[in-house]
Amino acid sequence: MLVLTRRPGESVMVGDDVVITVLEVRGDVVRLGIRAPRSVPVHREEVFLELRAANQEAASSSEDAVEALSRLIGSDGEKG
């Protein structure tokens, strides 16, 4: 891991087009500004990990479960 020391207002470049700027340091909280192209998603790590797990779990839903869901939605649709 590359370890850098930066002061508020200073930035780090990641590749050609991602800029991470230290905006403020207050106590044990650091505020960062991140400028990246739209094709580069930026997430808090814990949010990314949670979404990745949920997405992968959703992609492996069993056929039986999906079928049950389909029936439920179909029958509710008929009622409505």
Add this chain to the structure above:
Amino acid sequence: MSLEMSAQSAEAQAAAAGETLPTIEFVSPMPGFPGRTSFVLVRLDQVGLLNSLRSVDDPELRLITIAPHQFFPEYAPEIDDETIAALGTTDPSQLLVMLIVTAGSSVRDSTANLMAPIVVDPTTMRAAQCVLTGSNLPVRAPLG
């Protein structure tokens, strides 16, 4: 008929009729599916409550989505300006919102991701999984 068969027959019917199935293009990959940005959108019922998204590059990768209103009538996500710009949207009211469903062993165990809906611009056919940062909405909200 299983949903898998429904999905395949919907795809097959469209192909037989010479129709091009709508393909949506994610402006950036969804977390967990790096490099997968093109998905075929297949409507699995008459009114578009249930859809399937199948990766063009990885046909084994399929997600099921629901329209929010049947299960979460109060759901009204605020899509941030950056996402709207990335989608090339001129009229945000036209955006199609879909929730990724994780189907559990029963419908009661099934959940929908309210924190990160998929939004699709029906004009540009661009899509994004929009993270509603700070919303405190659940990633796994029970359907039952």
